Amino acid sequence: VSHQVTLIAVQAGAMQMAGRDEAERGFARTIRQLCVVTLQELREMVQVLRASGGTDREIAPQPVLADLPRLVAESGLETSTTVDLPDTLAQPLQRAVYRFVQEGLTNVRKHAPDATVRVSGRIHGEHVLVDVVNGPARSERLELPGSGLGLIGLGERASLLGGSMESGPQPDDGFALHLRLPVEHVPSAPVV
Template identity: 35%
Template sequence: MTPHRPIPPLATYRRLVADAHRLVPGLLGLAVLVASWMSVSGAVGVRSSWPTPALAALALAAGLAAWHTRVRRWPLYAVAGLAWIALAMWPALLVASYHAGTRQRDRRRLGAYLLWVCLVMGLSVPVGVAAGGYRYLTTVAPANFLMTCLLLVVLPLVVGLWVAARRETLTALRDRADQLEREQRARAEQVRAQERNRIAREMHDVVAHRVSLMVLHAGALEVRSTDAETVETAALIRSTGREALANLRDVLGVLRSGWVAGASLTPQPALVDLDRLLDESRDAGVAVTRHDEGTARALPPTLEHAVYRVAQEALTNVHRYARDVVTDVHLRYLPDGVELCVRNAAPGGTVETRAGAGLGLVGLRERVELLDGRLDAGPEPDGGFTVRARFPYPERVELA
């Protein structure tokens, strides 16, 4: 069996069609040149007694006029009329009639072309009568004259009009298809916007209300309690809850705006915010130590944000499952990339298992892999837990 050949992509076909379309004028000019020479030599027309250089010059002029007809049509009309009246050279007249049908959309211009053709055909009659012989028989005899008008003027003109009408129909259909596609995209965007608004309302109803109550109760506990440690803990809960509400409002704004380009959004955290994140963990009772290794360098904002999110998720897991344990955060600038390692010691008590455990790391791994990085997370032999993310440097570092 003959193996199947791979089908070229659509872009290849379009390029081939465009290349062929550019070759059409040259091929048309060459065809008119050859057919004109065959016409005056008697192969497919009336043989002429003019000198060979004059015949070659007129055939060349007809070919050049046909090649140049996309830019200007009047040279082709002039050469076609002169060639038919003088020598009964028909190729240029045939091409001129076809182009008149495809290009002359105005009725007045089309009527002017028909009057010009009638003038040319009328002037050729006395010239044919004077020439006599074979030319009189083929171009002046009534039956042959009518057949010549039909084949050289009427038929190519009708074909040109049909081609022009077909082009207009295809253009209208293409425009309608583009309009329907735009309307479909607009409806899809409207549906997405409605769904984002619905999700935003649900998030606000389900989450914001509960967090607000938590903040209110923490504020009341801060005011009423007499224990200094309780007051400090309540203040921390209240400030954390307020920050969570602010983050929730940012998320709702993103859902409603749909990441519109140029939308006013809160700047995403970067490495400069890492110390503030560690201070929040220390305030919550986690002994966190930061270690920087290597020579610091400027990183793209997207990469800095990903490193920050890895540290945030790792510390969140420490708060949930290990509580007040010693935790080390290592930020390493390597020759080929940047690495963040968060390791906590083994928890003292029993680790509480909660629903949804590990889902945060799944989303974190997807975020890291989007930047061609690698995330490793798992327990250590001594009972601790390590989250290690490594990102390669981009080829072109975008300065923050």
């Protein structure tokens, strides 16, 4: 949901900048402000749910590697994608890769919406390696709230699968996310 609301906020921000008149820019500003409030309320709700420690989860179809092209296309970002991962990977690994790329693209839209993005995935030895790297922002950033829970959740998901996640700024003012997961895994808890 946060992913979709962020897309709406980004589009409203663009409409606010390019509006033909003050009324149109005002409507876009209102939409963007509502998105910001909604994102904040969603984050607060997630924090409450995380604190409750519930374990019951609704079973629903989860995204897999085959869903990545649609995710990238719908992001609206200038993205080059080189994902060479077999669709025979275990389902928890496929979901982890999908969620990792999803969070990476969401972060780019929030912090550098006009930056170029490179998404890559490959198997190296006994590990699945996935990178989401963006270049520098080419215009003013949108002021969208962030809780940091997205990166924390990615790290937790990677850890549950016996892997790791690293993130940080790049020398060119871009940002990079790196995921490393063992091809063979024994999850310590259900991963959704």
